[in-house]
Amino acid sequence: MDEKINLAHGDGGVDTQGLIRNLFYQYFDEPLSNSMPDSFVFEAGQHKLAFTTDSFVVKPLFFRGGNIGKLAVCGTINDLATAGARPLFLSAGFIIEEGFSMEKLHLIAKSMSDICQETGAKIVTGDTKVVERGNVDGLFINTSGIGIVSDNYHPQQAEPGDEIIITGGIGEHGTSILLARYDLGMETKLTSDCAPMSFLINGLGEHLKHVKLMKDPTRGGIATSLNEIAAEQALEVELNEKAIPVKSEVDAIGDILGIDPLYLASEGRMLIVAEKGWGEKMLHQIKALDYCGEAQIIGRFTSGHQGMVSMKTLIGGKRIVPILEGQMLPRIC
Template sequence: MNEDKITLAHGSGGISTRNLIKDIFYRHFNNQKLIDGLDSAVFEAQSGRFAFTTDSFVVKPIFFSGGDIGKLAVCGTVNDLAVAGAKPLYLSCGLIIEEGFPIGALDRIAESMARTADASGVKIITGDTKVVEKGCADGIFINTSGVGILDKSYVTKKIMPGDDIIVTGTIAEHGTAISRDRYGLKVDGSFMSDCAPINHIIKALHGYMESIKLMKDPTRGGIATALNEIAEHAGKSIHIFEENIPIRKEVQALNELLGIDPLYLACEGRAVIVADKAESTEILARIRVLDDGKEAQIIGCVEDAENTNVYIENFFGGKRILASLEGNMLPRIC
């Protein structure tokens, strides 16, 4: 048996599985709830409203500029809980690993998950490891599910014409970093995924929850798709000003070169927030004082048209409909 590679025995549920779990996951995720765990982990909670979410991660490549599949898997679920208005508490980690996968890489991924979980204040308390034969998966796939407790002061509210739309930072950086890394594009400049937990940003807005109507994290499908989902949810149209959308010059330029519209590329550390106009500039200011909120912008507002289109207006006043993503932009972005 090759000690440095994952074998089918690591997925058998027997001694090899137990040793792998102890050597890698107990060591990195080190917390009593996980270690106590027989078939389920146990946690205590006060009565309240809970958020529950799941996400599987199949990103390619698994190590990319600014992150890796482990960091992404923790951020993705933490952020889904955070934009639901929940304080993320506990995560699960379900792995599907291809036979022959290097154990060293698994260790780095687990270490990255542990570091990201620490940074976002969550604990990974339950897990599962399956192994499939060589050729039956592509390296490693990770599912994280998460449980959080809802902030009592936040509920989704009726979105009204005039409500402002805020993006908490520069867009399309995850999608662009993945394209660059996957296709080995030789271009100058820094292309890093924005992959990061955003729960602290939303926590910083605690005092403004009365004015926040809805939050979303614009992952697959980018902000174009997130805005369309918001328009559909609200039953209202949305008007966006292209020049207000924060995007780094290098990201814009590379995507022009590739013929990709960055509005459809995933962010993995941003939120789109619909806020009452009366407090939107204060909310924006509160985000901008944060290290990763300096580039936040109000990018447009909700309008009272008879449809649920998203309109985007360019610098010259030209207006077009920004549709939801049709077909496929870039597979395996997350």
């Protein structure tokens, strides 16, 4: 029987990884390592360039703290940042439903432009397709990007004792989407954390030499990202629950909907692996950067169980943080 695609194939978790490994890697050029980097890095003259792509299907298109346009540009810039790259050039591909509001399209394009001005990225090529009413849900955007990799960044294998920093509160994007999508009868000022992380590259300066890897915890939240990292590095990640910055609204809405904030997406946060002993120094510098005031060291690598994420809980126990299985939140980005 012909197997079918289901929503879990798009949730960024086990099923997405399965689809990529079992289908796309059969045909496309599998990366040399077992990891699936968000950006591909190649040599160009004396420099290294990074190349990445993302399609955005977020629902609804407008949410507190952003819209699909801001999300697309930030998402692509952040994927470049995970490779230690500042953005140079972006492409923008629009698939628009017949009857879509021109006024909304202006607002969305303006948001994209605002982030470009903030970061120095330039949208240099694009494409516009229009499909008949009912054949696409409003608007989808693809942004691809080319960035220049910092000479200071040399990703390395993590080792026991290396420290894990998150640049701010977790799950605020995911929670904002839930608030925009469902009427939870709750008053809150919470907004999406959607923001560009490219300034980290210059902001970390020489400290970037002591960053071993970076990952933006989008679909599936930090739990999913850290499980991927633990598997790739063949180490255990040990989180310290007390240190993880979670806004009370994120906790509360997670409680109502039965979703652990560890699995809720961020769109303006970075997980940074700092070389053993460099965490505190780096944290001090990161906290002074835009969007990073709430940064914390949330855990470290151990040689315990390879590929496992564990967490020291508030009450002093230890629990496993498993990888996401089955679809939780479709169209979060």
